[in-house]
Amino acid sequence: MITKEEVEHVGWLARVEIDEKESDVYAEKLNSVLDYFGQLDEVDTKDVPPTYHVMDVVNVFREDVVKESMPQDIVLSNTEHKKEGNFKSPRIM
Template structure:
């Protein structure tokens, strides 16, 4: 697969970019170099490699949910700068 100048022009038009002739040529060459490098991956024998979604085995460490009593509202609002009708009062962010 290779990138043609018309492909670069199409993408530039979608991105609303004005490219000079030199830039079109440069980007066409650079994108083709990237594709050629990526094509090297097709040369690798991956038949014995299991498909993965991540190179490292990661899993979340979750604890069991334990039901316990919540703090009383009086204690919750002790450190609040302002409280009104049992809710935190904050400065308005919308007019």
């Protein structure tokens, strides 16, 4: 079980100010969550295969197809900001 001191310690590590009254409430809530995990541990899952995805999906990617790209002059016609055949962007430091 989680104590209020552990809640205050985690709050200190996370740099979150938790007063004594809140630590009691959080400890109670976290212990409630741990009780639910305890209930899940009681379920017999030895014949249940691991589930990595809710649907039986193997590969959802499309095949790569090489295509001709757009001509550079058409692509650069959409901007005023170009230099030496490239898009010109603000300098990032």
